[in-house]
Amino acid sequence: MSLDLSRREFLQGAGAAGALTLAPGVFLHAKDPEVPVTDAVRWGMLVDTRLCQEDCDACVTACNEEHNLEDLGRPETDAQWIRKLTVRDPLGGRTISLPMMCQHCENPPCVDVCPTGASFRRVDGIVLVDKHTCIGCRYCMMACPYKARSFIHENLTEQLPHAPRGKGCVESCTMCVHKVDAGENTTACAEACHKDGHQAILFGDLNDPDSEISKRIQEFGATQIRADLGLNTGVRYQNL
Amino acid sequence: MSVASIRYATLDAGRSYWGLLAVLAGVTLVGLAGFLHLEHEGHWITGMNNQVVWGIPHVFAVFLIVAASGALNVASIASVFGQVTYKPLARLSGLLAAGLLIGGLVILVLDLGRPDRLIVAMTYYNFKSIFAWNIFLYTGLLAVIALYMFVLFQPAFARWTRAAGTLALLWRLILTTGTGAIFGFLVARQGYDAAIMAPLFIIMSFSFGTAVFMLVLTAACHGSGRVLGDALLFRLKNLLAVFVSAVLYFVLAYHITNLYATEHHGYEAFILNFESLYSKLFWIGQVGFGSLVPLALFYAPRTRTCRISTHVGAGLVILGGLIQMYVIIIGGQAYPLVLFPGMEESSSFYDGVVASYIPSIWEFLLGFTGVAISLIVVVAGLGALGILPEDLSDPKPAG
Amino acid sequence: MLSVVALTAFSNASAEGLGPFIPKAKGEQCVEPTQVMRERHWEFILHQRDETMYKGIRTTRHSLKNCLECHVQPDEEGRFPRSSEMSHFCTSCHVFAGIRVDCFECHADRPHEAYSIIPRHSRLSLNDLFRRRSVQ
Ligand code: SF4
Ligand code: SF4
Numbered sequence: 001m002s003l004d005l006s007r008r009e010f011l012q013g014a015g016a017a018g019a020l021t022l023a024p025g026v027f028l029h030a031k032d033p034e035v036p037v038t039d040a041v042r043w044g045m046l047v048d049t050r051l052c053q054e055d056c057d058a059c060v061t062a063c064n065e066e067h068n069l070e071d072l073g074r075p076e077t078d079a080q081w082i083r084k085l086t087v088r089d090p091l092g093g094r095t096i097s098l099p100m101m102c103q104h105c106e107n108p109p110c111v112d113v114c115p116t117g118a119s120f121r122r123v124d125g126i127v128l129v130d131k132h133t134c135i136g137c138r139y140c141m142m143a144c145p146y147k148a149r150s151f152i153h154e155n156l157t158e159q160l161p162h163a164p165r166g167k168g169c170v171e172s173c174t175m176c177v178h179k180v181d182a183g184e185n186t187t188a189c190a191e192a193c194h195k196d197g198h199q200a201i202l203f204g205d206l207n208d209p210d211s212e213i214s215k216r217i218q219e220f221g222a223t224q225i226r227a228d229l230g231l232n233t234g235v236r237y238q239n240l
Numbered sequence: 241m242s243v244a245s246i247r248y249a250t251l252d253a254g255r256s257y258w259g260l261l262a263v264l265a266g267v268t269l270v271g272l273a274g275f276l277h278l279e280h281e282g283h284w285i286t287g288m289n290n291q292v293v294w295g296i297p298h299v300f301a302v303f304l305i306v307a308a309s310g311a312l313n314v315a316s317i318a319s320v321f322g323q324v325t326y327k328p329l330a331r332l333s334g335l336l337a338a339g340l341l342i343g344g345l346v347i348l349v350l351d352l353g354r355p356d357r358l359i360v361a362m363t364y365y366n367f368k369s370i371f372a373w374n375i376f377l378y379t380g381l382l383a384v385i386a387l388y389m390f391v392l393f394q395p396a397f398a399r400w401t402r403a404a405g406t407l408a409l410l411w412r413l414i415l416t417t418g419t420g421a422i423f424g425f426l427v428a429r430q431g432y433d434a435a436i437m438a439p440l441f442i443i444m445s446f447s448f449g450t451a452v453f454m455l456v457l458t459a460a461c462h463g464s465g466r467v468l469g470d471a472l473l474f475r476l477k478n479l480l481a482v483f484v485s486a487v488l489y490f491v492l493a494y495h496i497t498n499l500y501a502t503e504h505h506g507y508e509a510f511i512l513n514f515e516s517l518y519s520k521l522f523w524i525g526q527v528g529f530g531s532l533v534p535l536a537l538f539y540a541p542r543t544r545t546c547r548i549s550t551h552v553g554a555g556l557v558i559l560g561g562l563i564q565m566y567v568i569i570i571g572g573q574a575y576p577l578v579l580f581p582g583m584e585e586s587s588s589f590y591d592g593v594v595a596s597y598i599p600s601i602w603e604f605l606l607g608f609t610g611v612a613i614s615l616i617v618v619v620a621g622l623g624a625l626g627i628l629p630e631d632l633s634d635p636k637p638a639g
Numbered sequence: 640m641l642s643v644v645a646l647t648a649f650s651n652a653s654a655e656g657l658g659p660f661i662p663k664a665k666g667e668q669c670v671e672p673t674q675v676m677r678e679r680h681w682e683f684i685l686h687q688r689d690e691t692m693y694k695g696i697r698t699t700r701h702s703l704k705n706c707l708e709c710h711v712q713p714d715e716e717g718r719f720p721r722s723s724e725m726s727h728f729c730t731s732c733h734v735f736a737g738i739r740v741d742c743f744e745c746h747a748d749r750p751h752e753a754y755s756i757i758p759r760h761s762r763l764s765l766n767d768l769f770r771r772r773s774v775q
Binding site for chain 1: 290371426428580
Binding site: 031033034035036037120122124128130131132155156157159160161164165166167169177180181182 | 688690692693694695696697698699704707721744745746747749750751754
């Protein structure tokens with residue numbers, strides 16, 4: 001992991017240099033660290049539930065490691081940014097499995113209800129909590145339709161440099177914003193799923209019609225969970 | 241009839257007065273010690289978790305805030321609707337409302353994950369948030385009450401009483417609507433997404449506030465050797481009886497509307513089928529002991545003119561109110577969120593199952609602190625200011 | 640607990656008779672002149688905090704992370720000081736000045752190279768073992 005970090009730092013230094021070739025076929029378009037993010041992009045993820053294996057939780061493990069979400073042996077209060085959800089149709093018993101995390105809504109209820117504005121949506125579509133202004137009222141947790149958020153119930157001491165988190169604040173999936181800003185163009189969960197050979201999670205720019213994620217959505221369509229709420233989620237699902 | 245003809249007096253600060261204050265201060269101190277421990281350790285020591293994020297502290301806090309609004313009933317009836325009988329009690333009404341509100345707010349603040357950032361809560365506002373609006377409404381109500389009390393206390397401003405009373409009335413109606421909307425706006429939760437939440441909270445406030453008012457009034461009269469006339473007490477009781485029935489009616493309307501929509505049947509069964517804890521609390525606590533028993537006490541020929549049963553009835557209304565809050569706040573969260581309507585869900589994050597919640601002593605301590613602080617405000621106010629008329633006995637000289 | 644630390648700081652400082660103990664940093668020169676940093680470092684960090692949080696601006700010059708990269712260095716045994724210890728750059732001065740900061744309640748208190756030596760899964764501290772509560 002230290003390797004990971006230094007690579008990131010290195011890329012940051014080389015940010016202005018633009019595209020870098022890391023491995024054959026993998027291009028990194030590191031964002032210039034001086035340039036603010038814009039709404040020209042909208043980051044999102046696409047989950048193909050047919051490719052998602054019920055007994056696999058590589059994405060969950062990867063997320064926990066990436067952000068050092070510790071297992072304190074208290075499942076009711078331990079933070080979970082992403083979880084595997086099993087959905088069973090009582091008629092016929094068909095079961096699907098899928099990763100559930102913050103859906104990065106365009107009209108996020110968590111942002112609407114937050115009294116201090118700590119819950120916010122970055123212009124590139126990533127919904128974050130500014131833990132400097134979060135007062136820990138947990139109203140956003142009441143409002144989120146996906147149960148995507150966790151409250152930090154105890155003192156933490158082993159936070160990683162790129163993933164600040166601490167007692168008394170609410171947090172949720174950041175769509176690996178540190179990776180996105182470093183131009184890695186992926187998330188820990190998508191990467192892990194890819195590595196395991198399932199390729200059920202695809203990260204990309206929903207605004208770019210030529211991105212793979214957009215093309216897949218154009219071709220096969222994709223659904224929002226609880227589309228009835230009209231939140232225009234940034235995480236979409238196929239074959240629900 | 242002039243306000244000036246009523247003579248007010250402070251409570252005599254005797255032994256029992258200071259004793260009561262000391263007890264309340266003791267409760268507050270124990271509560272604050274508990275708070276320090278909670279703040280040091282984090283919320284894992286409480287029963288609250290990532291499923292049930294609001295617990296006992298919120299039950300107490302919302303109850304107190306709602307009751308605060310209702311405690312102003314007497315003031316409104318006296319100052320806005322011109323009921324002479326209640327005029328002498330308007331000051332107590334204002335003081336009690338302020339006390340309950342302060343107690344409720346203290347609990348809310350102490351339960352925050354970052355209570356040290358109170359200043360952030362007051363300097364950063366998201367105006368789309370009903371919660372942020374409520375912060376204004378709550379502090380605003382304190383200011384409005386202060387204004388109202390000022391007018392009551394200054395004979396020179398007597399002609400403004402009605403205006404100030406009307407402002408307070410409107411303000412508290414909006415405040416209770418806002419409090420109900422905190423829940424009513426939660427579109428994704430099965431138990432909350434209902435416009436009726438706001439009026440339900442208003443009528444609940446009338447009921448709880450009046451019940452608290454009756455008990456505080458009786459205690460204050462008893463403690464200061466004043467005679468509280470039967471007529472006044474039973475008049476309040478009759479008012480309370482109407483409010484209790486109205487709450488029942490709104491609860492009925494809420495559940496019937498929900499039962500009409502098949503989508504809500506799961507949640508309705510959860511609350512009504514008498515199997516879950518929340519359902520038992522609903523039927524036995526809220527409906528039985530909190531509403532039907534008091535109504536029986538208030539109306540039955542044998543008890544309707546009995547002071548003791550009146551007080552027991554008011555106490556039960558308060559207990560039932562707390563239970564109702566518990567059912568609404570905790571029950572609404574314990575019932576699983578529906579991500580895929582019609583499907584069965586399961587996960588490591590308690591999807592698809594009723595969340596467990598076992599309240600801890602720390603949460604109760606926070607709740608008791610709030611109640612104690614409310615009462616400290618009231619008792620201190622009664623001792624420092626001429627809040628209570630010297631004479632509250634029945635044959636009232638025409639003002 | 641903090642007062643104990645404060646007392647220690649005070650006695651340290653008075654023993655040397657001057658100011659707080661300032662651990663050695665890596666590198667030649669800070670990102671700003673020392674005096675400017677003394678007076679305004681919190682402004683820089685605060686400004687950068689919001690730039691990064693809301694706009695994704697991740698320049699390193701004024702970032703807290705960057706401060707730690709130079710100012711928090713390992714001792715002879717290769718151990719990095721934690722923010723709870725007086726040998727930590729930020730803590731040393733802040734305790735001396737009597738100004739509590741809560742940065743490290745959430746932020747890492749060491750440069751990233753310190754993290755390569757933490758074993759991944761030995762995360763339960765003794766404290767946690769005592770606190771462990773069964774939630775079956
Ligand atoms: S999924 Fe929940 S936490 Fe994420 S943006 Fe939507 S409402 Fe907010
Ligand atoms: S817990 Fe924090 S982010 Fe969530 S609503 Fe409250 S202040 Fe906002």
